[in-house]
Amino acid sequence: MSVNKQLDSEGFGLIFLIGFMGCGKTTFGRKLANRLGYPFMDLDHILEVQEGMTIAQYFSKFGEDAFRKLESEVLKHTSYPEHAVVSTGGGLPCFFDNMQWMNAHGKTVYIKLSPKTLADRLEKEKEERPVLKGQHGDALVDFITDKLAEREKFYNQAAIVTDGLSLTAERVEGLLKV
Numbered sequence: 001m002s003v004n005k006q007l008d009s010e011g012f013g014l015i016f017l018i019g020f021m022g023c024g025k026t027t028f029g030r031k032l033a034n035r036l037g038y039p040f041m042d043l044d045h046i047l048e049v050q051e052g053m054t055i056a057q058y059f060s061k062f063g064e065d066a067f068r069k070l071e072s073e074v075l076k077h078t079s080y081p082e083h084a085v086v087s088t089g090g091g092l093p094c095f096f097d098n099m100q101w102m103n104a105h106g107k108t109v110y111i112k113l114s115p116k117t118l119a120d121r122l123e124k125e126k127e128e129r130p131v132l133k134g135q136h137g138d139a140l141v142d143f144i145t146d147k148l149a150e151r152e153k154f155y156n157q158a159a160i161v162t163d164g165l166s167l168t169a170e171r172v173e174g175l176l177k178v
Contacts, residue, residue, distance in 0.1 A: 011083045012036065012176050014106030018099075018155055020148060021090035021129055022121040023111040023164050028172075033066060033085035035169035042087045047074045055089075056128060068095045076101060092152040103159065109159035111167060115144040 015032070017025040033040035047070065048054055059067050071092050074116055078088070086106070092109075093099040102108050113121075119141045122132060135143050155161075160175045 002127045012013075012107060013083060014080055015085045015176065016106050016108045017085065017087050017091045017111060018108055018158055019090065019111035019164065020101070020113065020118055020144065020151065020155075020166040021132075022092075022125070023113045024029075024110060024167065025090075028111065028164075028167055028169070029085045029087040032169040032172055036083070036085065036086065038083045038085050039081055040085050040087070041078070041080070042073055043092065044087070045087050046078060046153060047089075048070060048076065061094070069112040072096045074097055090150070093157075094151050099154050099157050103157065108158035109160045109162060109172060109175075110155045112155070112161055113164040113165040115141050115148055116146050117147075117165065127140070 001104065015036075015038075017032075019025055030040050031043070032038075033047075044055055047058075051058055051070070053061070055067070058070070068091070072095060075092060075098055076086050077090070088102075093102065097109070123136075123140065131147075132140065132143070144167075158173055160172070162175060163174065
């Protein structure tokens with residue numbers, strides 16, 4: 001049996017989409033899941049349903065440390081189907097052993113975008129994102145640049161690193177087969 005035939009019959013297993021907030025993990029994840037015929041799972045949504053509050057509310061009530069612990073528990077204790085596309089929170093890969101766990105349990109895909117592109121996307125949705133409150137214009141770009149500098153050492157551990165500007169489900173499917 002050829003490698004491609006084997007992949008077609010076995011599928012890709014779990015595909016974890018990682019990257020900075022606003023890079024398109026959820027939007028792209030739905031498209032990729034649809035293309036592959038897999039269920040789509042958003043860990044942020046699962047966490048919100050489980051806790052009965054938004055991430056912003058949880059962050060405000062319990063703080064970042066408690067949020068990061070809960071986020072890691074949700075990652076590691078969610079019941080996943082054999083094949084699925086999973087969107088993660090932007091900071092999730094950067095705490096505890098989450099990146100290693102995802103690499104051990106599936107394929108990781110880092111959706112990479114420039115700080116300016118991310119800032120343009122996030123400018124409109126700052127109220128939903130607790131860490132961005134009070135950030136505008138150049139200050140927002142600087143904040144994202146600094147955060148990316150901290151996080152990219154984790155993001156770059158992904159099995160696949162791809163440019164988010166030219167991202168298509170078809171292209172990522174091809175990268176997954178390599």
